[in-house]
Amino acid sequence: MVVRTSAELAVELCGIPLRTPLIPASGTLAKEALGEARDVYGAMLPKTVTPRPRQGNPPPRVAETPAGMINSIGLQNPGIDRFLEDLDAYDLGVPLLVSVAGDTVAEFVALCGRLADDKRVSAIELNLSCPNVEHGGLTFCAGPASVAEVVAACRKTAPDKPLLAKLTNEGVLGNAVAAEEAGADGLTLINTVPALSVDPWARKALPGGLSGPAIKPVALRAVYEVSATVEIPVVGCGGVSTGTDVAEFMLAGATAVQVGTASFVREPAEILEEFAGYLEKAGSPARQLTGGLRGYQGS
Amino acid sequence: MVVRTSAELAVELCGIPLRTPLIPASGTLAKEALGEARDVYGAMLPKTVTPRPRQGNPPPRVAETPAGMINSIGLQNPGIDRFLEDLDAYDLGVPLLVSVAGDTVAEFVALCGRLADDKRVSAIELNLSCPNVEHGGLTFCAGPASVAEVVAACRKTAPDKPLLAKLTNEGVLGNAVAAEEAGADGLTLINTVPALSVDPWARKALPGGLSGPAIKPVALRAVYEVSATVEIPVVGCGGVSTGTDVAEFMLAGATAVQVGTASFVREPAEILEEFAGYLEKAGSPARQLTGGLRGYQGS
């Protein structure tokens, strides 16, 4: 299935023109599966990269929950050196965003330093939120102070690259404001929600991050509240699975939208096609949807 | 459908014997629907009551989401006077818990005062978490300090009634510890998760609290982490819809389990029957499940 992109679908994110508002969520689209990404996504976004290779957690790494899944991958990745060697494989003729995560502020800075002058990279997403890799028991977006510290340091290191701060739902409003004040150009909301799956027969549990349709209303709330508060653009993420989901996130305040888990169970091109159908019926180009709610339903 | 209760199903919560570990979640079982509660629930728990009558929010008050629903009822209730007049209607021959919420600490105290000597009331659940009714923009469980304040004050007013503090997921660990230190006898985890539903055609949104199967893994995580930290019993709540869900919550650390949204789409007796079937296969009485995980699945 090929959807013809059009002016109707185009949006602009932090000054980067995207031919569609769809972006793969970090960690959910492999090099090997790029075939289905062609002509669908407005930008490419590979899995989070860390300074050194990470082997990740032992399996099982996923479990299912109603309308969702839990993952505990543990940021398995080849490390920044190998990642940069292979970077051309991600060239889809669309802007390339790179997601980075470190264990310390210095690591974040080092990663941004490697990307700051790389012409292939259009923007950097700071994964401040991955709930699987713990730093002193907490993540980088445990509070506004640490969010501000990382963002400010990365801002300085990569002054010319748009920086997106990717946050979790917990404490999202305070963290979003902190990221904006520290110089982030945009925000990605939200990363997975800390959750647990229990196998009642084996009596074992898998803690990890919840994603998929189940978290869509939680992500919509985050996008709605944050975009009403900050000036920088917000990229919606969490449970996007249909064309109307894309519209819902944009109406709630998102400038672009990431698709993760849903791409495991359907073709992203279908989502784009549905979204194009929505735009046609709604009589509106994509870029005019952002923040277009007419108010609360109840009032 | 009638499930014969048995010693296998019985548990004890804060010294109160319950013939089954199931309790209706506050706000999800009306007087008019008590028929199906008979022989199923170990205790009765009506909708949260406030000092004065509340008319609640204008409709629409509910919206659906994948595997869940959002509600924005706004704590509609007849107020404590009328509630106490009608209290006998809730007599199912099982312990009666009463859920209370106030706008101020003084209101919580006043409500507990009304219940402290009422012999019909076995325990009080403090609804510290309802995300629909705002107090200075925040709920009572916005942070450990306000949780501690309410709980300590209620503890003093109703020294002989077991007190359960019902918390939201956000900040649950800190709030749980605060509630325990302030004298709570138990915890109910979790209330609905703040969320938003967007109607992309009408361009309207309904903010409210997310409940149902979608939030089960989030609630399981809260129960697991909190019960590993505090000494007081935890009542699990959030998405319980099947007999194995009951087992999952108990294995994760719950002593009893509340059923809310699922009772709208199935008969609670079926859940109890499934749970009894699980116990039989597992060869364990209910009371021995609590905290019975053998460790993480991945390890």
Added chain:
Amino acid sequence: MKFYSVPIEHREHIGGYTLFSYRWEGPVEPGQFAMARFGRFPYTLDPLLARPLSFYDQDGEATSLLFEVRGRGTALLDQADKIEVTAPLGRGFDVNGIDGPCALLGGGIGVAPLKILGRRLEALGVPYDTFLGFADAGTAEISRDFPGARVATMDGSAGVRGTVLDAAPPLEEYAAVYACGPNPMLAAVKRAADGFCQLSVEERMGCGNGSCNACVVPVEGRGYVRSCVEGPVFEAATLAW
């Protein structure tokens, strides 16, 4: 809530609506409804909730429902070979002590509870006239199931052009007025009728048995009242619309 699994025995598409029936002997009061689900939980979790549907007809053997596909809930019901339904819920139309002629007004899919209401009035020997309003001739097709009904369509493609009230004489002529349809139509009926007038309202429901407080309507002097237990049929005068 208890749901019963029932095989669909007969299904027919009439105009824009689906009519289907299952074997169940009643009893049911005109204006009562059932919560209906495509399959037993958790067969589908999207939608999670059941949908309220009025009882369309009940002949002592088969029970039928008439519905319009609006969203995913009704679309799935439209495909089901078997559905899950509850026993009759809510308070229906009050026909006690009515002897003069009645007016039955239905707007769009709001015709649903009028069939069984007419059947009840006939059994009681109470005369009545039926007036049905639709968008167009397509949806108006269901009116063939209401012999003698006067029809209005917004586009004039069947019956008179206009709303259901344009098809009816002044409502004061009737001893009782019974209406079901979209809220703006019900509000218009309320204004037009000055005697005994009962309206079946449609509010979004969570549970159908009074438990969730979702389905409220404003009632004079009483604030919000749950339409699933105190309705869906209300005296027009009591509604604070």
Added chain:
Amino acid sequence: MKFYSVPIEHREHIGGYTLFSYRWEGPVEPGQFAMARFGRFPYTLDPLLARPLSFYDQDGEATSLLFEVRGRGTALLDQADKIEVTAPLGRGFDVNGIDGPCALLGGGIGVAPLKILGRRLEALGVPYDTFLGFADAGTAEISRDFPGARVATMDGSAGVRGTVLDAAPPLEEYAAVYACGPNPMLAAVKRAADGFCQLSVEERMGCGNGSCNACVVPVEGRGYVRSCVEGPVFEAATLAW
């Protein structure tokens, strides 16, 4: 991931397993798998994910899958008139340059990829022996679809008593050993075989196309490797078990 909607043309229950087929012409490599879903998203959201199933057979017209109902995903597949499947995924068994006799070992539902593997070996003119292990005579029924296979059952109710290895001669006799089954069986085969030996592993999958990093197995010197793209068939020697 792209899914294709295919009507089930033939369905049969053999012992504890379900065999069904749909019209699709291939090509498929022995050992490859498909992700299968009961219905198109969001028909069911519980489970949300598709399930990996090995291709059982492919005769150029019909493609068949053989599976065991374990949980809700396979239970729904067992009821489906139509399923959603992907194109063949992963790397199958390597049969290039093998000319000596091969041993095919299957444990339980692990027999699934051996049928099509046997077909391929026959086409290549490579001789092979098949050894199948089951819990009991019930599940062993599927062995009738493997003419000449030697069978073992844990309870001795069919074939020899014991594991699949008890039904087989020393594996060194074979030029190549191919096995599929539960991990403990694969580990035992790995220990018993010292030559060319390929194992099809089973890990929980999220996506099936390399995107999620769920399905990893430990590989000597390379850490965790995704079994959906680099497997599910691995050289026994490379697995760090």
